[in-house]
Amino acid sequence: MNWLRRHRVSLLVLLGMAAIWQVLSMIFTAEAVPGEPMVPGWQIVFSRTLLSLADYWQGGLGVPSVASGAERSYPAALLSIVSHSLDTMVRLYTGLLIGGIVGTALGLAVSWSRWTRRLVDLPVQFLRTLPLLAMVPLFQLWFGIDFLGKVIFVAYGVGVIFVAGVVNAVKNVPQIYIDNARMLGASRRRVYTTVILPSIFPELRATILLSLGIGWAAVLGAEYLGAQSGLGYIIIYSEQFAYLDRMFLVALIFILYASVSYWLFARLSAKMLQWMPRAGRITALG
Amino acid sequence: MQKDVIVATEISREFHRADRQLVQALARVSFAVERGQFVCIVGPSGCGKSTLLQLIAGLLLPSGGTMAVNGAPVTGPGSDRGMVFQKDSVFPWLRVIRNVEYGLKCRGVDKAERQRIASLYLERVGLSHVAWAWPRELSGGMLKRVAVATVFANGADVLLLDEPFGAVDYVTKRLLHDVLLTLWSEAESGARRTVVFVTHDVDEALILADRILVMNGGRLVDDLAVEAPRPRTTDSLLKAEMVRHKHVLLTHLGLETRAPAAAGPALRVAP
Numbered sequence: 001m002n003w004l005r006r007h008r009v010s011l012l013v014l015l016g017m018a019a020i021w022q023v024l025s026m027i028f029t030a031e032a033v034p035g036e037p038m039v040p041g042w043q044i045v046f047s048r049t050l051l052s053l054a055d056y057w058q059g060g061l062g063v064p065s066v067a068s069g070a071e072r073s074y075p076a077a078l079l080s081i082v083s084h085s086l087d088t089m090v091r092l093y094t095g096l097l098i099g100g101i102v103g104t105a106l107g108l109a110v111s112w113s114r115w116t117r118r119l120v121d122l123p124v125q126f127l128r129t130l131p132l133l134a135m136v137p138l139f140q141l142w143f144g145i146d147f148l149g150k151v152i153f154v155a156y157g158v159g160v161i162f163v164a165g166v167v168n169a170v171k172n173v174p175q176i177y178i179d180n181a182r183m184l185g186a187s188r189r190r191v192y193t194t195v196i197l198p199s200i201f202p203e204l205r206a207t208i209l210l211s212l213g214i215g216w217a218a219v220l221g222a223e224y225l226g227a228q229s230g231l232g233y234i235i236i237y238s239e240q241f242a243y244l245d246r247m248f249l250v251a252l253i254f255i256l257y258a259s260v261s262y263w264l265f266a267r268l269s270a271k272m273l274q275w276m277p278r279a280g281r282i283t284a285l286g
Numbered sequence: 287m288q289k290d291v292i293v294a295t296e297i298s299r300e301f302h303r304a305d306r307q308l309v310q311a312l313a314r315v316s317f318a319v320e321r322g323q324f325v326c327i328v329g330p331s332g333c334g335k336s337t338l339l340q341l342i343a344g345l346l347l348p349s350g351g352t353m354a355v356n357g358a359p360v361t362g363p364g365s366d367r368g369m370v371f372q373k374d375s376v377f378p379w380l381r382v383i384r385n386v387e388y389g390l391k392c393r394g395v396d397k398a399e400r401q402r403i404a405s406l407y408l409e410r411v412g413l414s415h416v417a418w419a420w421p422r423e424l425s426g427g428m429l430k431r432v433a434v435a436t437v438f439a440n441g442a443d444v445l446l447l448d449e450p451f452g453a454v455d456y457v458t459k460r461l462l463h464d465v466l467l468t469l470w471s472e473a474e475s476g477a478r479r480t481v482v483f484v485t486h487d488v489d490e491a492l493i494l495a496d497r498i499l500v501m502n503g504g505r506l507v508d509d510l511a512v513e514a515p516r517p518r519t520t521d522s523l524l525k526a527e528m529v530r531h532k533h534v535l536l537t538h539l540g541l542e543t544r545a546p547a548a549a550g551p552a553l554r555v556a557p
Contacts, residue, residue, distance in 0.1 A: 180375035181347055184363030184389035184440055194388075198379040275379045277422045 018042065032242040040245035045252075049245040053077040058190055081253065088230040089257070090149065092125060092219040095154025096211065102155065106190060110163075111170045132214070136221050145226035149160045150219060155219035158211040166209030169200035202276060205269050212261055216254065230242025291444055291480045292342055296351035299337055300524040311337045313504045314351065319442075324470060324479035326491035329501035330539050335484045336372075338501070339448050342482060343369050355444055365389055368437030370450040376432050377423045383408060385432055389440030407435040411465050427458035438469050445470075447483045451490070451528055463493060465518070484542060488535045493518050500538045508538060550553040 004011070025041035032038055040049065054076035059065030063075050070076070106124060109116040136153065143149035173196055181195045223232025231250050238246040319325050325528045327335045341353050353360045355394060368389075376385050383404050390400035408414050408508040411431040415553040421429060430450060437445055447466075451459045463495045470481055485491055491498050492512060500508035510531055514522050522528060536542040 012390065176371055176373050176375050177377060179363070180369070180371065181388070181392075182363040183343060183345070183365070183367065183369040184436070185392040186388075187392070190392055195377070198377075253443075275381075275420045 032244055035242055036242050038244060039250055044159050044245055045249055049249050050077050051242070053080045053234070053244060053249070056080045056237075058083070063208070084229055084231050084234055085257070088219055088223065088232065089232065091150045091222070092154060092215050094217065095151045095213045096150065096158050098161055099155035099158030099215075100169070100208075100211065103159035105167050106159070106161040106271065107166025108170065108196065110167050111196075112188075112192070124160070124163050127156075128164060132157045132218060133221050136225055140225050143160060150222040150227070153222045154215055154218045161207060161211045161214055165204055165210075166200060169203040169207075169256065170196060171198045172203060201269075202273060208265065208269075209262065212258070289320050290318040291321045291356060292317075292482070293354045294318070294338075294341075295354075297338070297341060297353055299346065300342060300349045302333065304484070311350075311504055315501075315504075315506050316351075317499060317506060317509070319480055319482065321480055322497045324456040324481045324491075324494060325483065325499060326495035326497070326540075327484045327486065327499045328486065328491050328500060328535060331486060333501040336448055339369075339446050339482060339484050343367055345369075363439055365393060366442055367444045367446055368432075368440055368442035370433045370437055370447040371387070372444070372452055374421075374426075374429050374433075376429050376436075376518075378421045379413050380421075381417075382413065382419050382421060382424070383423070386436045386439050388436065392497045394441075399491055403439050404435075407469075408432075409473035410438075410469060427454045427462065428456060430458075430462055434462070434466060434469065437492045443477070443479050445479055445481045447481065449484055449486070452485070452487075459490070463490070467494065471516075486539075488532055488539070489523060489533070492523055492531060498531070498535070500535065502538060508534065510534065511544040518526045521550050 021039070022041055025037065026040040026046075028039050030038045037044065051072045051074065054072040054074075055066050057063065057065050057076040057080035062077060063073070063079055064070035065074065066072055079109045085182055105118050109120045110124075111117070139149055139153040139156070143152045171255070177195050177199060178191055181191050186194065217232075220235070222230040223230040226235040231253065235247050235250050238244075238250070287392055294315055294317050295317045297312055299312070301309045301311055303309050315334075315338065320382060327338065337346065337386055341348055342355065342360065344360045344367070347361070376382075377388070380388065381482060383401070386404035386408055387400045395403070404472075405414065405417065408417050410432060413431055413435065416424060416428065421432070424432065433450070451462050454462065466481075470478060483491075483494060492514075495512050498510040498512060500510070512531060514525060514529075521536045523532070533542060
């Protein structure tokens with residue numbers, strides 16, 4: 001009840017937005033193709049549209065697929081959402097993890113020594129300037145249209161952001177902490193693990209949030225071309241038949257996932273940053 | 287064991303300013319510090335005293351001359367020297383006791399032992415009750431005590447303090463002097479540690495030091511032995527020897543003319 005009271009205003013805004021959408025669907029009744037409204041109302045989205053996602057269920061778990069002659073059913077539709085979401089998320093988070101780790105390592109390498117800076121700095125600057133989405137077809141051809149190609153693409157998109165974020169954050173680490181650690185006997189490696197990493201984390205939060213957004217865009221971009229599963233595949237398939245309502249529903253699902261991942265990250269980072277003065281802490285989205 | 291712990295020979299240090307002009311921060315400075323001595327370096331701001339301390343620390347390397355600590359030339363920072371900085375150096379992301387343990391952990395001391403040592407020094411600086419607090423929960427004076435406990439716990443036998451109590455209020459500063467002097471004089475192994483303490487506060491130097499090195503314009507200009515008995519109080523500062531020293535120091539700092547009794551203003555404000 002307390003929660004409801006605290007978020008009263010936000011909830012009302014959300015409901016208002018849903019209501020406006022509904023009104024718009026009644027005003028603009030134009031159709032993309034016969035039977036497919038440009039602005040699908042909620043009564044369509046949560047019945048016909050939801051049910052139609054059953055088309056993308058491959059069968060199994062005792063729920064037969066539409067392709068094998070079964071009727072569309074809600075269990076099939078839900079299983080379809082879950083399985084395609086899982087495919088997308090595994091690609092996304094594998095890519096995020098690899099991109100985050102490699103990007104951080106390269107970013108740290110820029111400050112590690114003169115030699116590693118010369119080695120890493122220029123190629124990374126070069127890679128950064130390549131437009132991400134224009135690279136989708138190239139990555140498809142280089143790394144294939146299966147799992148590896150998509151993961152490498154996401155990792156690349158996220159990695160370049162991490163390098164830039166880490167390089168900047170390292171520049172802002174107060175020299176006094178590094179000097180203090182060295183005077184207390186810390187090796188360079190230990191300075192990086194116990195001083196640089198914890199002190200860049202607050203600044204890196206912005207980079208991580210940004211990379212979550214870019215990560216979603218990248219995985220969809222990768223799925224637009226040649227994927228046989230995933231939420232991006234559903235969108236591009238729907239687009240070919242002008243199924244606007246399905247595209248809209250998938251977009252809603254994205255919003256849900258993105259919100260949950262931002263919220264989880266905010267919770268996690270608040271826990272990791274309990275050492276910070278309150279002013280510098282992020283307020284949880286929840 | 288040699289008598290002299292720190293030996294600086296003809297130390298020079300130049301810096302390039304942003305406009306590419308070469309600035310001579312230190313010019314041919316030579317001195318030696320005996321083991322167990324409490325030395326204060328006093329001088330006006332910009333005289334090179336902090337640079338000198340950083341050269342002993344190994345955070346800077348000399349442009350000319352040699353700096354040796356414990357018989358070996360200084361090539362970089364090391365845990366044989368401990369440093370308390372002017373600004374806050376306590377790691378905010380570690381709890382207080384983890385800060386005090388930091389150096390011990392770097393040197394591979396096992397967990398139980400480093401916790402024992404850290405607790406001991408936290409107790410000696412009067413901070414046992416905040417061992418598990420975050421640094422953000424501590425006052426400026428308490429953070430200084432954490433920094434002092436950290437370098438003492440790390441076991442360095444040469445302690446370098448760079449205007450450590452410059453930013454704390456008078457009362458806190460006096461309490462911190464007591465903490466520092468107690469730790470210095472109660473060396474557990476019997477041998478006192480060597481302390482080099484940079485300050486521009488003349489009274490602070492007179493209360494703390496066995497010996498005061500005076501710097502000006504990148505050179506050593508005086509070397510005073512302070513023989514007043516310890517513990518010293520504000521009353522000690524009124525003794526004839528201390529007053530004499532104070533006049534000398536203030537003269538070097540440009541606040542007094544060479545002969546205070548002579549005609550003319552006793553206090554000359556530097557332009």
